[in-house]
Amino acid sequence: MTLHLRRVLVLLLLVLAPIPVAARPAWACSCAVDFDPFEQAQVAFVGVADQVDPDWFGNEVQVEFTVESVLKGAAGQTVTLVTMKDSASCGYDFVEGGRYRVYANEGQTWSCDGNELLSTGHGGGGRTRTIFWGGTVFVLIVVAGGVTWLIRRS
Known part of the structure; x- marks a missing residue:
């Protein structure tokens, strides 16, 4: 393999390697239209998302709310x-510190349940953003190491 061809391959690796890390999920979730979320919910409340904890090995996210007011059903403090991790699986993207009107059934809530962000909080998805950029940097370092190894081998 010529040196020129190797350099072209290395350049392609550098350009294409971050794409899987930066790709966003496809929209596969579709919701029914013209329904009353309040009527469908077992529990409805207004509250602040205090903790948003994704299951790193599964596809679920546990969200702990401090309840400000109960609109329907029984809810404690x-x-x-x-919910699911991503919108493609009908997950709702709760942000720590955000104030929401939440509709739930059997301890679960989905993007199709009619949840509403009432005000933003302090969180802004910082942990998820840190993991994304950390993963991207890691991939770039690995690719750069591979490129260096290939060039020195030439």
């Missing part, structure tokens, strides 16, 4: 609900 805190409620913990499960």
